[in-house]
Amino acid sequence: MNDDNRPFRILPPKLIEYAAAAALILLAVFLAVEAVATVSAMNHPTAEPADTITVTGDGQATLPPDVARVSFTVQNTAPAVSDAQTATTKQANAAINFVKGQGIADKDVKTLSYDITPQYSYPSPCVGVACPVDRTPKVIGYQVSETIQVTERDLVKVGDLLAGLGKLEVQNVSGPAFALDDPTAGYDAARADAITKAKAQAGLLAGQLGVSLGRIVNFSESSGAAPYPLAYGMGAAETVTKAPTPVVPTGENTYTASVSITYEIH
Numbered sequence: 001m002n003d004d005n006r007p008f009r010i011l012p013p014k015l016i017e018y019a020a021a022a023a024l025i026l027l028a029v030f031l032a033v034e035a036v037a038t039v040s041a042m043n044h045p046t047a048e049p050a051d052t053i054t055v056t057g058d059g060q061a062t063l064p065p066d067v068a069r070v071s072f073t074v075q076n077t078a079p080a081v082s083d084a085q086t087a088t089t090k091q092a093n094a095a096i097n098f099v100k101g102q103g104i105a106d107k108d109v110k111t112l113s114y115d116i117t118p119q120y121s122y123p124s125p126c127v128g129v130a131c132p133v134d135r136t137p138k139v140i141g142y143q144v145s146e147t148i149q150v151t152e153r154d155l156v157k158v159g160d161l162l163a164g165l166g167k168l169e170v171q172n173v174s175g176p177a178f179a180l181d182d183p184t185a186g187y188d189a190a191r192a193d194a195i196t197k198a199k200a201q202a203g204l205l206a207g208q209l210g211v212s213l214g215r216i217v218n219f220s221e222s223s224g225a226a227p228y229p230l231a232y233g234m235g236a237a238e239t240v241t242k243a244p245t246p247v248v249p250t251g252e253n254t255y256t257a258s259v260s261i262t263y264e265i266h
Contacts, residue, residue: 052217053209054262055202059193062254063186065178068152071112072165073172075145077119084116084144092146095168099150102161108151117143152176155250163245178250186255187223194221194259202263214264223257 074095076087099109120137152158158176165173180186206213 051211051265052262053202053205053211053265054218054260055198055205056258056260057194057196057198057201058256058258059190059195059197060254060256061186061189061193062252063180063189064252065155065180065250066153067181068155068158068176068178068248068250069149070152070158070161070165070173070175070177071147071149072170072174073145073147074170075143077141077143079141081116081142081144084142088144088146091168091170092148095165095170096148098164098168099161102152102157102164103154104150104152108153110149112147112149114146115144117145119143147172151181153181158248158250159245162248176248179253183255186253187257190255190257191221191223191259194257195261198259198261202261206263206265209265211265214266216261217264218262219259221257221259223255 072095074088074092076084076091078084078087096109100106118139119141121140122137150161152161155178162173162176202213
């Protein structure tokens with residue numbers, strides 16, 4: 001007889017209920033075991049947290065500057081904006097030509113700002129009925145100013161640069177600010193000094209505590225600079241023209257850094 005013709009047997013309902021109940025019991029037991037294992041792992045971490053010490057170090061580096069930055073302003077006032085612009089442009093171009101004639105490269109001359117400012121006339125104070133009704137300030141002209149920054153890389157020529165700008169009757173000469181062209185060199189040197197001091201402190205502390213240092217688990221730093229810029233102010237044009245070329249000491253710049261290092265200890 002062909003097996004395909006055998007009658008299909010249906011299990012009794014009771015057996016189906018028993019099988020389903022057994023499956024549910026097994027699932028419940030499995031979930032309970034997993035929950036207990038998870039809670040146990042949370043309450044008993046596999047590795048105890050490492051003991052640590054944290055040390056700090058303050059470092060500094062004093063380096064001679066290699067650039068001097070000087071800024072100056074050219075400004076003129078006229079009833080019309082175009083006239084004020086023309087006068088300022090002429091004077092600024094003369095100053096820039098002088099600067100470049102000192103051997104300063106184009107990349108080291110840049111405009112910091114260019115401003116056009118209205119100039120107002122304000123009514124005089126008055127008392128009583130004679131005061132005019134319209135007391136609005138009136139525009140009587142415009143001031144055009146351009147501020148230029150120059151980076152001088154030959155520090156021997158800084159005095160000549162300042163004297164020449166004075167003869168050109170520019171205003172608001174500021175500087176020179178002596179600095180490193182790449183200030184990160186100063187910060188790097190200060191950080192290295194701070195790290196050396198922090199490591200020495202860590203070794204001393206470990207010896208006093210009777211422990212040994214392990215790996216570094218945390219590091220942070222803060223850096224800053226404390227330069228010593230010199231200021232050179234220009235007076236009236238006639239006074240500056242007669243003045244000798246100033247002697248401008250360059251001095252040195254001090255860069256500072258602070259670090260914090262955390263070590264594991266054993």
